[in-house]
Amino acid sequence: MLALSTSVSGLSVMMVAVFVACAVEMVEALTIIVAVGHTTGWRHALRGAAVALLALAVIVGAFGPALIHIPLNILRLVVGGVLLVFGLQWLRKAILRSTGYKAKHDEDEIFRETVAEIEAVTDQGQRERVAFVMAFKGVFLEGLEVVITVLTLGTSARHLSLAIATAVGALVLVTLIGLVVARQLSSVPENAMKMTVGIMLVAYGTFWSGEGLKVSWPGNDAMLLGLVALYAVVVWAMVAIIKSIAPVKVSA
């Protein structure tokens, strides 16, 4: 019973991390697709996005089964290390954005820049090619981070299929929402979502690298929830301290 509840808590953290990571990256990719679609028509935007998704699926198909054959302790140590670096990078950016030390990701600005870049091309054929490439790059580059999250979390937890299904679920959901709200993607609380993913990636990174180094965590998988809580408190405290002792001076 205890084993069942602990493995469920571990899987829940993995699914939430994959879902939110996929959703937040999809918001960025969707902004570019919508901008391309509005400027040159949806055919090129959707074709670029579809080819990028196909390329990402090939990467998952090629690397996923290969990773499963690596001995579990080595896999968890390496994957844990990668997740730690990746998660700490996300947390660093999210803390700096929350405290005003870094500009927040502005979807409206990305939309304007994408439209301006396409409209600068006067030749129709050339413009269609640029539109395709921009849609492809937008989805591929944003999707690559999701692929790494899915592959690392999925293979370490030995639940790659579940991680892929969760990512596809997030992809479908964000696409549907995107179709409805279209230009209101800027209202998505992106920084809070990135902070959540960062906390989960760092928690998973700590847990897996510890497992790879034969650290016996108290409560086994349930320790993941403890690590999530610990890092959430640390991040909250850091944001509060920076805001109080070193606030960013806003010029009038």
Next chain:
Amino acid sequence: MELLWKIIRGFGMFWWDFLVGDTPELFVTTVLTLGVTALISEVAHIHTGLAVVLLPALVVVSLIMTVVRAVGRR
């Protein structure tokens, strides 16, 4: 052969940007964190209870260091 070299180079560059990029301190502190934990839990055979506390503590220190460095630069 040239194409193969290009692919290998691109693959290496991707991982360099991904793991090191503009925050090399995070890569270094993570390697140190895992190295110290490995020393304690595997090589020195010290009770792993210490590693349970030390590993998350070193991760927190890494985060504080990189954020303080970024705030100090501005």
